[in-house]
Amino acid sequence: MAQRLTAKEQVQSMLDRGWVWRDDYTDVLVHPQDHSLSATYDRDTGTLTFSPELLEALERIIPTPPNRNPRYWRDEQKNHVPKS
Numbered sequence: 001m002a003q004r005l006t007a008k009e010q011v012q013s014m015l016d017r018g019w020v021w022r023d024d025y026t027d028v029l030v031h032p033q034d035h036s037l038s039a040t041y042d043r044d045t046g047t048l049t050f051s052p053e054l055l056e057a058l059e060r061i062i063p064t065p066p067n068r069n070p071r072y073w074r075d076e077q078k079n080h081v082p083k084s
Contacts, residue, residue, distance in 0.1 A: 022035070
């Protein structure tokens with residue numbers, strides 16, 4: 001199992017993937033295309049707090065197994081459709 005990221009490492013990972021700071025005066029990261037998706041970084045405690053919208057979006061993610069094409073799930077569903 002992969003080692004879990006610290007909050008600071010997660011913030012850097014989000015920045016590397018295009019997330020941006022909401023402004024120069026807060027520790028709030030926002031998604032570049034949807035600012036309702038946000039994470040607040042508390043430097044004192046080293047924690048992240050996610051917006052309800054981001055938590056809801058994360059619940060809808062279906063992880064792709066390692067070494068599988070992202071189309072894997074759709075292809076699997078096709079294989080299980082009963083034929084008429």
